[in-house]
Amino acid sequence: MRLPVAREGLPFIAIATIILLAAAWWARGGQPSPLRSLAPLVAALILAFVVYFFRDPERTLPVGPGVVVSPADGRVLSVQPVSGEPFMDREATRITIFLSIFNVHVQR
Template sequence: MKDSLLFREAFPIAFALATLSLIFLLLPFKPAKFVGVFFLLALLFLFYFFRNPERTIPTDPHYILAPADGKIVEIKMEETSPFYEGKATKISIFLSIFDVHVNRSPVDGKIIKKEYHKGIFLDARNPKASLLNERQDWWIQSTKGCIVGIRQIAGFIARRLVSWKETGETIKRGERIGMIKFGSRTELFLPSDCIVVVHNGEKVEAGKTVVAKWP
Protein backbone atom coordinates (compact mmCIF):
# COMPACT_ATOMS: atom_id res chain seq x y z
CA MET A 1 0.00 0.00 0.00
CA LYS A 2 2.72 2.44 1.00
CA ASP A 3 5.59 0.69 -0.75
CA SER A 4 5.78 3.47 -3.35
CA LEU A 5 6.18 6.06 -0.58
CA LEU A 6 8.89 4.01 1.09
CA PHE A 7 10.67 3.70 -2.27
CA ARG A 8 10.50 7.47 -2.68
CA GLU A 9 12.07 7.98 0.74
CA ALA A 10 14.80 5.37 0.17
CA PHE A 11 15.65 6.17 -3.46
CA PRO A 12 18.13 9.07 -2.98
CA ILE A 13 20.16 7.09 -0.43
CA ALA A 14 19.94 3.88 -2.47
CA PHE A 15 21.07 5.67 -5.64
CA ALA A 16 24.09 7.20 -3.85
CA LEU A 17 25.13 3.87 -2.30
CA ALA A 18 24.70 1.98 -5.58
CA THR A 19 26.75 4.60 -7.47
CA LEU A 20 29.57 4.57 -4.91
CA SER A 21 29.62 0.79 -4.83
CA LEU A 22 29.88 0.57 -8.62
CA ILE A 23 32.64 3.19 -8.80
CA PHE A 24 34.83 1.49 -6.20
CA LEU A 25 34.22 -2.03 -7.52
CA LEU A 26 35.36 -0.95 -10.98
CA LEU A 27 38.60 0.62 -9.76
CA PRO A 28 41.66 -1.61 -10.41
CA PHE A 29 42.83 -1.54 -6.78
CA LYS A 30 42.13 -4.23 -4.21
CA PRO A 31 41.48 -1.81 -1.29
CA ALA A 32 38.95 0.03 -3.48
CA LYS A 33 37.03 -3.21 -4.06
CA PHE A 34 36.69 -3.71 -0.29
CA VAL A 35 35.20 -0.22 -0.07
CA GLY A 36 32.86 -1.10 -2.93
CA VAL A 37 31.69 -4.22 -1.09
CA PHE A 38 31.08 -2.10 2.02
CA PHE A 39 28.80 0.26 0.08
CA LEU A 40 27.02 -2.75 -1.47
CA LEU A 41 26.34 -4.22 1.97
CA ALA A 42 25.09 -0.82 3.12
CA LEU A 43 22.71 -0.82 0.14
CA LEU A 44 21.37 -4.25 1.11
CA PHE A 45 20.82 -3.07 4.69
CA LEU A 46 18.96 -0.04 3.36
CA PHE A 47 16.46 -2.32 1.63
CA TYR A 48 16.08 -4.23 4.90
CA PHE A 49 15.55 -1.03 6.88
CA PHE A 50 12.84 0.26 4.54
CA ARG A 51 10.80 -2.94 4.75
CA ASN A 52 7.07 -2.46 5.09
CA PRO A 53 5.39 -5.67 6.32
CA GLU A 54 1.67 -6.24 6.26
CA ARG A 55 0.07 -6.65 9.67
CA THR A 56 -3.09 -8.41 10.87
CA ILE A 57 -4.90 -5.69 12.81
CA PRO A 58 -6.77 -6.81 15.98
CA THR A 59 -10.50 -6.24 15.55
CA ASP A 60 -11.64 -5.73 19.16
CA PRO A 61 -12.78 -2.06 19.36
CA HIS A 62 -11.54 -1.83 22.97
CA TYR A 63 -7.91 -2.33 21.92
CA ILE A 64 -5.37 0.49 21.58
CA LEU A 65 -2.41 -0.57 19.42
CA ALA A 66 1.29 0.21 19.42
CA PRO A 67 2.10 3.12 17.07
CA ALA A 68 5.65 1.82 16.43
CA ASP A 69 7.83 -1.27 16.44
CA GLY A 70 10.48 -1.43 19.14
CA LYS A 71 11.07 -1.73 22.86
CA ILE A 72 9.03 -0.01 25.54
CA VAL A 73 11.44 2.13 27.55
CA GLU A 74 9.01 4.11 29.70
CA ILE A 75 5.44 3.96 30.97
CA LYS A 76 4.65 7.04 32.99
CA MET A 77 1.67 8.99 34.31
CA GLU A 78 2.11 12.60 33.25
CA GLU A 79 0.43 15.25 35.40
CA THR A 80 0.05 17.50 32.37
CA SER A 81 -0.48 16.24 28.84
CA PRO A 82 0.97 18.20 25.89
CA PHE A 83 -2.10 17.23 23.85
CA TYR A 84 -5.05 18.04 26.12
CA GLU A 85 -5.85 19.30 29.60
CA GLY A 86 -5.40 16.82 32.40
CA LYS A 87 -3.32 13.76 33.16
CA ALA A 88 -2.12 11.30 30.54
CA THR A 89 -0.43 7.92 30.43
CA LYS A 90 2.73 8.13 28.30
CA ILE A 91 4.07 4.98 26.65
CA SER A 92 7.51 5.48 25.07
CA ILE A 93 8.88 3.12 22.42
CA PHE A 94 12.52 3.08 21.31
CA LEU A 95 13.15 2.01 17.71
CA SER A 96 16.61 0.64 16.94
CA ILE A 97 17.97 0.63 13.40
CA PHE A 98 16.85 -3.01 13.13
CA ASP A 99 13.16 -2.29 13.79
CA VAL A 100 10.51 -1.51 11.18
CA HIS A 101 10.23 2.30 11.16
CA VAL A 102 6.73 2.68 9.75
CA ASN A 103 4.41 4.32 12.29
CA ARG A 104 0.72 3.35 12.51
CA SER A 105 -2.34 4.83 14.13
CA PRO A 106 -3.16 3.27 17.51
CA VAL A 107 -6.88 4.10 17.29
CA ASP A 108 -9.73 4.83 14.92
CA GLY A 109 -10.31 8.54 14.58
CA LYS A 110 -9.54 11.80 12.81
CA ILE A 111 -6.33 13.83 12.70
CA ILE A 112 -7.31 17.22 14.08
CA LYS A 113 -3.83 18.75 14.32
CA LYS A 114 -0.19 18.17 13.41
CA GLU A 115 2.72 20.22 14.68
CA TYR A 116 6.42 20.05 13.79
CA HIS A 117 9.11 21.20 16.24
CA LYS A 118 12.76 21.80 15.41
CA GLY A 119 15.27 20.55 17.96
CA ILE A 120 18.54 18.78 18.67
CA PHE A 121 19.40 15.10 18.25
CA LEU A 122 19.97 13.43 21.62
CA ASP A 123 20.03 9.64 21.84
CA ALA A 124 16.35 8.68 21.48
CA ARG A 125 16.55 6.57 24.67
CA ASN A 126 17.21 9.72 26.68
CA PRO A 127 13.95 10.89 28.36
CA LYS A 128 14.94 14.49 27.60
CA ALA A 129 14.65 13.68 23.88
CA SER A 130 10.88 14.00 24.18
CA LEU A 131 11.15 17.76 24.72
CA LEU A 132 14.52 18.71 23.21
CA ASN A 133 14.80 16.65 20.00
CA GLU A 134 13.29 17.38 16.64
CA ARG A 135 9.76 15.98 16.73
CA GLN A 136 6.33 15.92 15.20
CA ASP A 137 3.16 15.78 17.28
CA TRP A 138 -0.18 14.31 16.17
CA TRP A 139 -3.56 15.02 17.74
CA ILE A 140 -6.06 12.25 16.93
CA GLN A 141 -9.71 12.67 17.87
CA SER A 142 -10.62 9.07 18.60
CA THR A 143 -14.04 7.59 17.92
CA LYS A 144 -14.32 7.20 21.71
CA GLY A 145 -14.59 10.99 21.92
CA CYS A 146 -11.21 11.73 23.51
CA ILE A 147 -7.88 12.86 22.08
CA VAL A 148 -4.93 10.50 21.68
CA GLY A 149 -1.49 12.00 21.09
CA ILE A 150 1.45 10.60 19.12
CA ARG A 151 4.94 12.10 19.22
CA GLN A 152 7.51 11.11 16.58
CA ILE A 153 11.00 11.93 17.85
CA ALA A 154 14.16 12.01 15.75
CA GLY A 155 17.13 10.36 17.47
CA PHE A 156 20.91 10.73 17.31
CA ILE A 157 21.03 8.87 13.99
CA ALA A 158 17.54 9.66 12.70
CA ARG A 159 17.42 13.06 11.02
CA ARG A 160 14.14 12.97 9.18
CA LEU A 161 10.49 12.65 10.19
CA VAL A 162 8.09 11.61 7.46
CA SER A 163 4.28 11.85 7.51
CA TRP A 164 1.82 10.46 4.97
CA LYS A 165 -1.37 11.84 6.52
CA GLU A 166 -2.65 15.38 6.88
CA THR A 167 -4.90 17.29 9.25
CA GLY A 168 -8.57 16.51 8.64
CA GLU A 169 -8.03 12.95 7.41
CA THR A 170 -9.90 10.05 8.96
CA ILE A 171 -7.71 7.07 9.90
CA LYS A 172 -8.23 3.49 11.00
CA ARG A 173 -6.45 1.56 13.74
CA GLY A 174 -3.24 0.10 12.33
CA GLU A 175 -3.23 2.41 9.32
CA ARG A 176 0.20 3.70 8.27
CA ILE A 177 0.67 7.38 9.07
CA GLY A 178 4.40 7.96 8.53
CA MET A 179 7.92 6.88 9.46
CA ILE A 180 11.13 8.02 11.12
CA LYS A 181 14.39 7.40 9.28
CA PHE A 182 16.88 5.38 11.34
CA GLY A 183 16.91 4.84 15.18
CA SER A 184 14.31 6.95 16.97
CA ARG A 185 11.53 7.15 19.56
CA THR A 186 7.74 7.22 19.36
CA GLU A 187 5.54 8.23 22.29
CA LEU A 188 1.86 7.54 22.80
CA PHE A 189 -0.23 9.74 25.12
CA LEU A 190 -3.50 8.21 26.34
CA PRO A 191 -6.26 9.37 28.71
CA SER A 192 -5.24 8.43 32.25
CA ASP A 193 -8.13 5.99 32.69
CA CYS A 194 -6.98 3.74 29.85
CA ILE A 195 -5.80 0.31 31.02
CA VAL A 196 -2.15 -0.34 30.07
CA VAL A 197 -1.47 -4.03 29.31
CA VAL A 198 2.25 -3.89 28.45
CA HIS A 199 5.33 -3.35 30.60
CA ASN A 200 8.79 -1.79 30.43
CA GLY A 201 11.24 -3.75 28.30
CA GLU A 202 8.55 -5.44 26.22
CA LYS A 203 8.95 -5.64 22.44
CA VAL A 204 5.96 -4.38 20.46
CA GLU A 205 4.90 -4.21 16.82
CA ALA A 206 3.02 -1.30 15.27
CA GLY A 207 -0.60 -2.01 14.42
CA LYS A 208 -0.41 -5.47 15.97
CA THR A 209 0.54 -5.36 19.65
CA VAL A 210 -2.18 -4.26 22.06
CA VAL A 211 -0.64 -1.74 24.49
CA ALA A 212 -3.79 -0.58 26.28
CA LYS A 213 -7.56 -0.92 26.44
CA TRP A 214 -10.31 1.62 26.66
CA PRO A 215 -11.96 1.69 30.10
Template structure:
Protein backbone atom coordinates in the same frame (compact mmCIF):
# COMPACT_ATOMS: atom_id res chain seq x y z
CA UNK B 1 8.20 -3.64 0.45
CA UNK B 2 5.96 -0.68 -0.34
CA UNK B 3 6.77 2.00 -2.91
CA UNK B 4 5.82 4.83 -0.53
CA UNK B 5 8.29 3.61 2.08
CA UNK B 6 11.09 2.86 -0.37
CA UNK B 7 10.58 6.28 -2.00
CA UNK B 8 11.63 7.94 1.26
CA UNK B 9 15.01 6.28 0.92
CA UNK B 10 15.57 7.07 -2.76
CA UNK B 11 18.53 9.40 -2.23
CA UNK B 12 20.15 7.04 0.24
CA UNK B 13 19.87 4.15 -2.22
CA UNK B 14 21.17 6.36 -5.03
CA UNK B 15 24.28 7.40 -3.07
CA UNK B 16 25.04 3.86 -1.92
CA UNK B 17 24.61 2.41 -5.42
CA UNK B 18 26.82 5.20 -6.84
CA UNK B 19 29.51 4.24 -4.30
CA UNK B 20 29.31 0.62 -5.40
CA UNK B 21 29.53 1.52 -9.08
CA UNK B 22 32.48 3.83 -8.41
CA UNK B 23 34.21 1.10 -6.45
CA UNK B 24 33.74 -1.32 -9.33
CA UNK B 25 35.10 1.12 -11.89
CA UNK B 26 38.14 1.87 -9.73
CA UNK B 27 38.72 -1.76 -8.85
CA UNK B 28 38.20 -1.12 -5.15
CA UNK B 29 36.60 -4.37 -4.02
CA UNK B 30 36.29 -3.16 -0.42
CA UNK B 31 34.06 -0.27 -1.56
CA UNK B 32 31.87 -2.60 -3.61
CA UNK B 33 31.44 -4.90 -0.60
CA UNK B 34 30.71 -1.95 1.68
CA UNK B 35 28.11 -0.60 -0.75
CA UNK B 36 26.47 -4.03 -1.01
CA UNK B 37 26.24 -4.27 2.79
CA UNK B 38 24.76 -0.77 2.97
CA UNK B 39 22.16 -1.66 0.34
CA UNK B 40 21.13 -4.71 2.38
CA UNK B 41 20.95 -2.56 5.51
CA UNK B 42 18.74 0.02 3.75
CA UNK B 43 16.45 -2.66 2.32
CA UNK B 44 16.04 -4.05 5.84
CA UNK B 45 15.46 -0.57 7.29
CA UNK B 46 12.82 0.42 4.75
CA UNK B 47 10.91 -2.86 4.97
CA UNK B 48 7.23 -2.41 5.72
CA UNK B 49 5.40 -5.71 6.30
CA UNK B 50 1.64 -6.19 6.43
CA UNK B 51 0.44 -7.66 9.70
CA UNK B 52 -2.83 -8.96 11.19
CA UNK B 53 -4.50 -6.15 13.14
CA UNK B 54 -6.44 -7.02 16.32
CA UNK B 55 -10.07 -5.83 16.02
CA UNK B 56 -12.13 -3.86 18.57
CA UNK B 57 -12.63 -0.18 19.37
CA UNK B 58 -11.24 -0.82 22.85
CA UNK B 59 -7.99 -2.37 21.56
CA UNK B 60 -4.96 -0.08 21.22
CA UNK B 61 -2.09 -1.43 19.13
CA UNK B 62 1.55 -0.37 19.12
CA UNK B 63 2.23 2.66 16.94
CA UNK B 64 5.74 1.41 16.17
CA UNK B 65 8.06 -1.57 16.23
CA UNK B 66 10.57 -1.60 19.04
CA UNK B 67 11.04 -2.06 22.77
CA UNK B 68 8.79 -0.52 25.43
CA UNK B 69 11.17 1.95 27.10
CA UNK B 70 8.87 3.41 29.74
CA UNK B 71 5.28 3.50 30.99
CA UNK B 72 4.53 6.53 33.12
CA UNK B 73 1.72 8.81 34.23
CA UNK B 74 2.39 12.30 32.90
CA UNK B 75 0.67 15.58 32.06
CA UNK B 76 -0.09 15.83 28.34
CA UNK B 77 0.07 19.60 27.85
CA UNK B 78 -0.25 20.04 24.11
CA UNK B 79 -3.56 18.53 23.01
CA UNK B 80 -5.56 16.85 25.77
CA UNK B 81 -4.18 19.03 28.58
CA UNK B 82 -4.75 16.37 31.20
CA UNK B 83 -2.84 13.58 32.91
CA UNK B 84 -2.34 10.49 30.78
CA UNK B 85 -0.55 7.18 30.70
CA UNK B 86 2.38 7.40 28.30
CA UNK B 87 3.81 4.32 26.63
CA UNK B 88 7.20 5.10 25.06
CA UNK B 89 8.66 2.79 22.42
CA UNK B 90 12.34 2.94 21.42
CA UNK B 91 13.14 2.07 17.81
CA UNK B 92 16.66 0.92 16.95
CA UNK B 93 18.09 1.17 13.44
CA UNK B 94 17.09 -2.47 12.93
CA UNK B 95 13.37 -1.92 13.58
CA UNK B 96 10.64 -1.09 11.07
CA UNK B 97 10.32 2.69 11.20
CA UNK B 98 6.88 3.13 9.68
CA UNK B 99 4.40 4.38 12.29
CA UNK B 100 0.89 2.92 12.50
CA UNK B 101 -2.34 4.37 13.89
CA UNK B 102 -2.98 2.75 17.31
CA UNK B 103 -6.76 3.11 16.91
CA UNK B 104 -9.22 3.85 14.13
CA UNK B 105 -10.52 7.41 14.01
CA UNK B 106 -10.10 10.91 12.67
CA UNK B 107 -6.82 12.82 12.66
CA UNK B 108 -7.69 15.98 14.59
CA UNK B 109 -4.23 17.43 15.25
CA UNK B 110 -0.77 17.50 13.68
CA UNK B 111 2.01 19.83 14.81
CA UNK B 112 5.74 19.83 14.10
CA UNK B 113 8.17 20.91 16.83
CA UNK B 114 11.78 21.84 15.99
CA UNK B 115 14.43 20.71 18.42
CA UNK B 116 17.79 19.04 18.93
CA UNK B 117 18.84 15.44 18.37
CA UNK B 118 19.59 13.72 21.65
CA UNK B 119 19.83 9.94 21.71
CA UNK B 120 16.26 8.57 21.71
CA UNK B 121 17.07 6.66 24.93
CA UNK B 122 17.82 9.91 26.76
CA UNK B 123 14.89 10.80 29.10
CA UNK B 124 15.10 14.44 27.97
CA UNK B 125 14.55 13.60 24.29
CA UNK B 126 10.76 13.76 24.76
CA UNK B 127 11.08 17.44 25.64
CA UNK B 128 14.09 18.66 23.68
CA UNK B 129 14.20 16.69 20.42
CA UNK B 130 12.51 17.51 17.14
CA UNK B 131 9.07 15.89 17.17
CA UNK B 132 5.72 15.64 15.44
CA UNK B 133 2.59 15.41 17.57
CA UNK B 134 -0.62 13.78 16.33
CA UNK B 135 -4.08 13.26 17.80
CA UNK B 136 -6.54 10.63 16.61
CA UNK B 137 -10.15 10.82 17.81
CA UNK B 138 -11.57 7.33 18.07
CA UNK B 139 -14.87 5.81 19.14
CA UNK B 140 -13.82 5.51 22.80
CA UNK B 141 -11.08 8.10 23.28
CA UNK B 142 -8.73 10.59 21.66
CA UNK B 143 -5.13 9.39 21.70
CA UNK B 144 -2.03 11.51 21.24
CA UNK B 145 0.96 10.08 19.37
CA UNK B 146 4.41 11.70 19.24
CA UNK B 147 7.10 10.84 16.72
CA UNK B 148 10.47 11.86 18.13
CA UNK B 149 13.81 12.01 16.33
CA UNK B 150 17.03 10.56 17.74
CA UNK B 151 20.74 11.13 17.38
CA UNK B 152 20.77 9.39 13.98
CA UNK B 153 17.14 9.80 12.89
CA UNK B 154 16.77 13.36 11.72
CA UNK B 155 13.71 13.31 9.54
CA UNK B 156 10.08 12.70 10.39
CA UNK B 157 7.90 12.00 7.37
CA UNK B 158 4.13 12.62 7.75
CA UNK B 159 1.81 10.82 5.35
CA UNK B 160 -1.56 11.92 6.79
CA UNK B 161 -3.35 15.24 7.20
CA UNK B 162 -5.70 16.74 9.77
CA UNK B 163 -9.20 15.63 8.82
CA UNK B 164 -8.17 12.24 7.45
CA UNK B 165 -10.09 9.20 8.66
CA UNK B 166 -7.69 6.35 9.35
CA UNK B 167 -8.15 2.69 10.12
CA UNK B 168 -6.33 1.02 12.99
CA UNK B 169 -2.87 0.10 11.74
CA UNK B 170 -2.94 2.75 8.99
CA UNK B 171 0.54 3.95 8.03
CA UNK B 172 0.50 7.63 8.95
CA UNK B 173 4.22 8.37 8.71
CA UNK B 174 7.75 7.22 9.45
CA UNK B 175 10.96 8.28 11.18
CA UNK B 176 14.31 7.62 9.57
CA UNK B 177 17.12 5.71 11.39
CA UNK B 178 16.52 5.17 15.11
CA UNK B 179 13.97 7.08 17.14
CA UNK B 180 11.13 7.02 19.65
CA UNK B 181 7.34 6.90 19.39
CA UNK B 182 5.01 7.70 22.29
CA UNK B 183 1.31 6.96 22.76
CA UNK B 184 -0.69 8.91 25.36
CA UNK B 185 -3.63 6.96 26.81
CA UNK B 186 -6.45 7.85 29.22
CA UNK B 187 -5.71 7.05 32.86
CA UNK B 188 -8.60 4.58 32.76
CA UNK B 189 -6.91 2.50 30.07
CA UNK B 190 -5.54 -0.92 30.99
CA UNK B 191 -1.95 -1.23 29.80
CA UNK B 192 -1.17 -4.68 28.39
CA UNK B 193 2.63 -4.38 28.09
CA UNK B 194 5.54 -3.83 30.45
CA UNK B 195 8.90 -2.12 30.17
CA UNK B 196 11.29 -4.24 28.15
CA UNK B 197 8.62 -5.91 26.02
CA UNK B 198 9.26 -6.03 22.27
CA UNK B 199 6.23 -4.92 20.26
CA UNK B 200 5.26 -4.97 16.59
CA UNK B 201 3.51 -1.96 15.11
CA UNK B 202 -0.20 -2.48 14.31
CA UNK B 203 -0.08 -6.02 15.71
CA UNK B 204 0.89 -5.97 19.39
CA UNK B 205 -1.83 -4.89 21.82
CA UNK B 206 -0.40 -2.29 24.20
CA UNK B 207 -3.63 -1.28 26.00
CA UNK B 208 -7.40 -1.58 26.23
CA UNK B 209 -9.72 1.39 26.58
CA UNK B 210 -12.31 1.08 29.36
Protein backbone atom coordinates in the same frame (compact mmCIF):
# COMPACT_ATOMS: atom_id res chain seq x y z
CA MET C 1 1.75 -1.86 -6.19
CA ARG C 2 3.02 -1.03 -2.70
CA LEU C 3 6.75 -0.48 -2.24
CA PRO C 4 8.39 -2.73 0.37
CA VAL C 5 10.48 0.27 1.52
CA ALA C 6 9.45 3.64 2.93
CA ARG C 7 9.35 6.48 0.40
CA GLU C 8 11.54 8.56 2.71
CA GLY C 9 14.31 6.00 2.24
CA LEU C 10 14.39 6.18 -1.56
CA PRO C 11 16.97 9.03 -1.74
CA PHE C 12 19.27 7.13 0.63
CA ILE C 13 18.83 3.93 -1.38
CA ALA C 14 19.60 5.84 -4.59
CA ILE C 15 22.78 7.33 -3.10
CA ALA C 16 23.93 3.92 -1.81
CA THR C 17 23.24 2.42 -5.25
CA ILE C 18 25.30 5.14 -6.95
CA ILE C 19 28.14 4.50 -4.49
CA LEU C 20 27.95 0.76 -5.25
CA LEU C 21 28.07 1.39 -9.01
CA ALA C 22 31.00 3.79 -8.61
CA ALA C 23 32.86 1.28 -6.42
CA ALA C 24 32.27 -1.49 -8.97
CA TRP C 25 33.47 0.77 -11.79
CA TRP C 26 36.54 1.81 -9.77
CA ALA C 27 37.33 -1.83 -8.90
CA ARG C 28 37.47 -2.80 -12.58
CA GLY C 29 40.14 -0.23 -13.50
CA GLY C 30 43.74 0.32 -12.51
CA GLN C 31 46.08 -2.00 -10.69
CA PRO C 32 44.41 -4.89 -8.85
CA SER C 33 44.53 -4.41 -5.10
CA PRO C 34 42.69 -5.67 -2.02
CA LEU C 35 41.10 -2.23 -1.57
CA ARG C 36 39.73 -2.24 -5.11
CA SER C 37 38.38 -5.75 -4.58
CA LEU C 38 36.75 -4.94 -1.23
CA ALA C 39 35.18 -1.60 -2.18
CA PRO C 40 32.19 -3.07 -4.07
CA LEU C 41 31.58 -5.59 -1.29
CA VAL C 42 31.56 -2.86 1.36
CA ALA C 43 29.30 -0.68 -0.81
CA ALA C 44 26.92 -3.63 -1.34
CA LEU C 45 26.75 -4.23 2.42
CA ILE C 46 25.97 -0.55 2.98
CA LEU C 47 23.22 -0.68 0.33
CA ALA C 48 21.77 -3.83 1.92
CA PHE C 49 21.72 -2.17 5.35
CA VAL C 50 20.04 0.98 3.98
CA VAL C 51 17.32 -1.07 2.26
CA TYR C 52 16.87 -3.13 5.44
CA PHE C 53 16.68 0.01 7.61
CA PHE C 54 13.96 1.60 5.46
CA ARG C 55 11.89 -1.56 4.97
CA ASP C 56 8.13 -1.21 5.27
CA PRO C 57 6.57 -4.66 5.78
CA GLU C 58 2.88 -5.39 5.47
CA ARG C 59 1.10 -5.53 8.81
CA THR C 60 -2.13 -7.20 9.85
CA LEU C 61 -3.87 -5.16 12.51
CA PRO C 62 -5.45 -7.03 15.41
CA VAL C 63 -9.12 -6.43 16.08
CA GLY C 64 -10.99 -6.59 19.33
CA PRO C 65 -12.16 -4.48 22.22
CA GLY C 66 -9.43 -2.62 24.10
CA VAL C 67 -6.71 -3.43 21.56
CA VAL C 68 -3.79 -0.98 21.52
CA VAL C 69 -1.66 -0.94 18.38
CA SER C 70 1.85 0.48 18.53
CA PRO C 71 2.83 2.97 15.81
CA ALA C 72 6.31 1.42 15.63
CA ASP C 73 8.26 -1.76 16.25
CA GLY C 74 10.52 -1.81 19.27
CA ARG C 75 10.47 -2.42 22.99
CA VAL C 76 7.96 -0.69 25.26
CA LEU C 77 9.95 1.04 28.00
CA SER C 78 7.12 2.61 29.96
CA VAL C 79 3.38 3.23 30.07
CA GLN C 80 2.43 6.06 32.40
CA PRO C 81 -0.20 8.74 32.86
CA VAL C 82 0.86 12.31 32.11
CA SER C 83 -0.78 15.66 32.67
CA GLY C 84 0.16 19.30 32.84
CA GLU C 85 1.70 19.55 29.37
CA PRO C 86 0.92 22.91 27.71
CA PHE C 87 -0.75 21.27 24.70
CA MET C 88 -2.99 18.93 26.75
CA ASP C 89 -6.30 19.83 28.31
CA ARG C 90 -6.65 16.55 30.25
CA GLU C 91 -4.67 13.56 31.48
CA ALA C 92 -3.33 11.15 28.85
CA THR C 93 -1.22 8.00 28.67
CA ARG C 94 2.38 8.18 27.43
CA ILE C 95 3.83 5.03 25.90
CA THR C 96 7.60 5.17 25.45
CA ILE C 97 9.02 2.85 22.76
CA PHE C 98 12.74 2.23 22.17
CA LEU C 99 13.72 1.54 18.54
CA SER C 100 17.07 -0.05 17.78
CA ILE C 101 18.63 0.26 14.33
CA PHE C 102 17.24 -3.22 13.58
CA ASN C 103 13.57 -2.28 14.20
CA VAL C 104 11.24 -1.04 11.47
CA HIS C 105 11.26 2.76 11.74
CA VAL C 106 8.11 3.46 9.70
CA GLN C 107 5.51 5.24 11.82
CA ARG C 108 1.95 4.31 10.90
